[in-house]
Amino acid sequence: MPEDYKETLNLPNTNFPMKANLSEREPLILNFWKENKIYEKLQQNNRAKNKGQFILHDGPPYANGHIHIGHALNKILKDIIVKYHSMTGLYCPFVPGWDCHGLPIELQVDKSLGKDKEKVDILKKRQLCREYAEKFINIQRDEFVRLGVFGYWDNPYITMSNDYEATIVREFLTFVKNGYVYRGKKPVYWCPSCVTALADAEVEYAEKESPSIFVSFEVIDKDRFPLKDQSLYVVIWTTTPWTLPANLALAVHPDFDYVGIKTSKGVILIVKEAIKNLKDKIELDEKPIFEVKGSYLEGIKTKHPFVDRVSKIVTADFVETGEGSGIVHIAPGHGMEDYEVGLKYGLEIYAPVDDRGKFTEEVTYFAGQNIFVANSQIIDLLKEKGLLLWEGKVTHSYPHCWRCKKPVIFRATTQWFISMKHENLRERALEEIDKVRWIPHWGRERIYSMVERRPDWCLSRQRSWGVPITLFVCKKCEQVLIDETLFNKIEKLVEQEGSDVWFRLDLEELLPDYSCQKCGSKEFQKEKDILDVWFDSGVSHAAVLEKNKDLSWPADMYLEGSDQHRGWFQSSLIASLGNKGKAPYRIVLTHGFTVDGQGRKMSKSLGNVIAPQEIIKGNGADIVRLWVSAEDYRDDIKLSKEILSRLTEAYRKIRNTLRYLLGNIYDFDGKDYSHNLLEIDKWAMLKLQKLIGKVKKAYEEFEFHQVFHAIHNFCVTDMSAFYLDILKDRLYTFKADSSERRAAQWVLYQIAESLIKLISPILSFTAEEAWQHLPFKKTESVFLDEMPELDKGYLDDDLEKRWERLIEIRDEVNKALEIKRQEKFIGNSLEAKIIIKAKDDLIQFLKPYYEFLPTLFIVSQVDVIPEHLEKEEFIIEIEKAEGQKCQRCWNYSPMVGALEIPQLCPRCYHVLKS
């Protein structure tokens, strides 16, 4: 019976478990961070270091519902950046925030109120909204914390706090004071039955039957066309005859071809393609009398069919030829596209329809009439005037009120705007865009073209849950009251009592004894609208960066999904520009959206949604974090079961590499063995330096998927399959305190320590867990230490080249071994002896490594024989290793059996003897 020599080996030993069990272990680590105030210590330390700072300003998610995978992606990306920069010694306080006001919450509250919602007083309703937001802030906070995101979670910024609301009021009033804010008209969805404006989200589409009519507008400047005394009529098609009284223009497409066609009702002007639409409706001669481009028609005057007014022809790109006549009737007060055309041509935003859907007094024939009822009367009038070309019915998808289910209308109402023209706001915004670094670079194009063509910012909403527009308007002359003292007073009030105060106090209490600056009247109206929530979050730079003394203005970085080019990046830019004249950020980084394995968006209806909570439960938050790092966020980010399973494999590899490293330094003495390194150890140190360099560069450039790939490759290729495999013999069989083994342990220690730090911004939980198993660590948490420094002393091009060659030879040896293994000639590679027949230069190259080659190949013996070869540089032959297997180190040696202990080779014999 051979003695059990296993006991005499130095086998790996660690409490760092192989099985991660993240879903159970992560909460313990969270607890460790919390109890030991690791985040607070990190902030204190770095502030004291005085090495500079990196402020990533959190964009506030909406406080509604649980977090989804997109939230997780966003916050983890931020966390990776903040943690990495913190670990380079920079001061990086992260203050998370929430966006609290706005329609979605108000609608949820309305829903829960049911029928009572009409009766409940605004303050009560706002209270319910506040409670609703608070509830979800707490939920989301826990969920973000669970992901391992570091930050001031106990002291976030909240857009409904008194402080924040006061900033909103102040910033808004500053815009007012500086002359940016004006009142204007803009069409909104309006329900005449509920007498209220509706948001897009409150509109449902349903089938509706409407009249379908072709109407003629007589051309005044008919001498511009080749006609003989005949009248010419421009024909439009509409399904809303009631908007005709508000008609102010006719739109054609500048590039389309328009023709004059002879019909039973005179010569009409339509787009060429529309002949087919009309030929079965009226008698017409398909051969045109003349043909002109749409652009030729611009400026042509026509007579309104029944109002004493001129309608000019304008051009617009949205005109289509599918249905109708290719000429669109424009009522700027009753349609979005019409509105924009109206702005472009300076037309009045005219909507002579009241709250209840009745024509106002100024409308001839139909004043006081309900607009839908008036439809048929308008048709009758057109018929009477001989200007109705054709009449029919159409069933189409039409917007309806989601509450009363009745058809809604587009109606221009008075709104508050920020002018993009005032003080060259638009141009200044464009200039600032060019001073910001956009990642990826095309973000610049995107926001630039949006700002270039965006309309004035409509700030007002006819709603309850938001910050009020704190203005007073003179009842008599409509002048807005602008008074610094008054503005300061309002701001103070909001700071003390919250913006509820605007609704709670009467006009008289808010505004004692003022007279209009223009007409002297003492009667004012308190504005009832609230501010667009984009204004709320747009001023976060002032409410957070500026007010919080831990932070500073401007931010180094804003980081959000690419949808925010239209949203927060833009609102922040404008808000900041109006009052500070500069962009509030230096770098803006955007990421794509999460999609499924096929690249399709995640949606309930497709059933392809993967929730972060699910992954945390099944795999752990570190797997979510690893996913965030592994994917290139600039594109859409895919997530699927397969991706998760690949990532879990990769995670295990990294974890096991760490475990093996830790397992082999269990008895390390912590001394410096850097002068005892073998060449392979120097190679390992070189590879580590390369990794450190590559990973830090990737972090600096925000290319986290490069971090992941570099680390994974290092673990798999350089460590597991090469260095660690070769090292086993030395670590296990050499004398425990021999300088060779200690040197190896020293290297493993360097690798372990560096690797843990390098992964910590991504695999935060695992890194902390491993750190706690690392002996001789300098800090109580990995996050309190700094990123490893690249030690250039280990960079050695010659050594690197030599080892590349050695590895190539090793690959050839492995191929030869594999053939023999498949032939069942050998099993374990230690059963083999390698014979390398080589040309002279290779012989010379290998000479210094003769003794090392068996270790390198993990075989028992290697013979190198000079040979004259024609093609190849060398040939490899495999024989059975000579001698017997040493029962301790498993190497074969002719000396086994020749010693005092016959089971052992000389090396093991001496180790045991001493």
Add this chain to the structure above:
RNA sequence: GGGCCUAUAGCUCAGUAGGUUAGAGCGCACCCCUGAUAAGGGUGAGGUGGUUGGUUCGAUUCCAACUAGGCCCA
């Protein structure tokens, strides 16, 4: 319909300022080991580079169109 973006092996990513057989890791298949063991090692098979045209002696790399997908608008 418009603006911006993406499209390389089953998966995640490299790469070519246009030039011989397009790389890595994972996964997969087969084999070995049982002293990292719900681990470890080895070998191997996988790509008409979304499609179609164009420029060029030559395109995965440049250009255009199309298709599919994403974000934002309409």
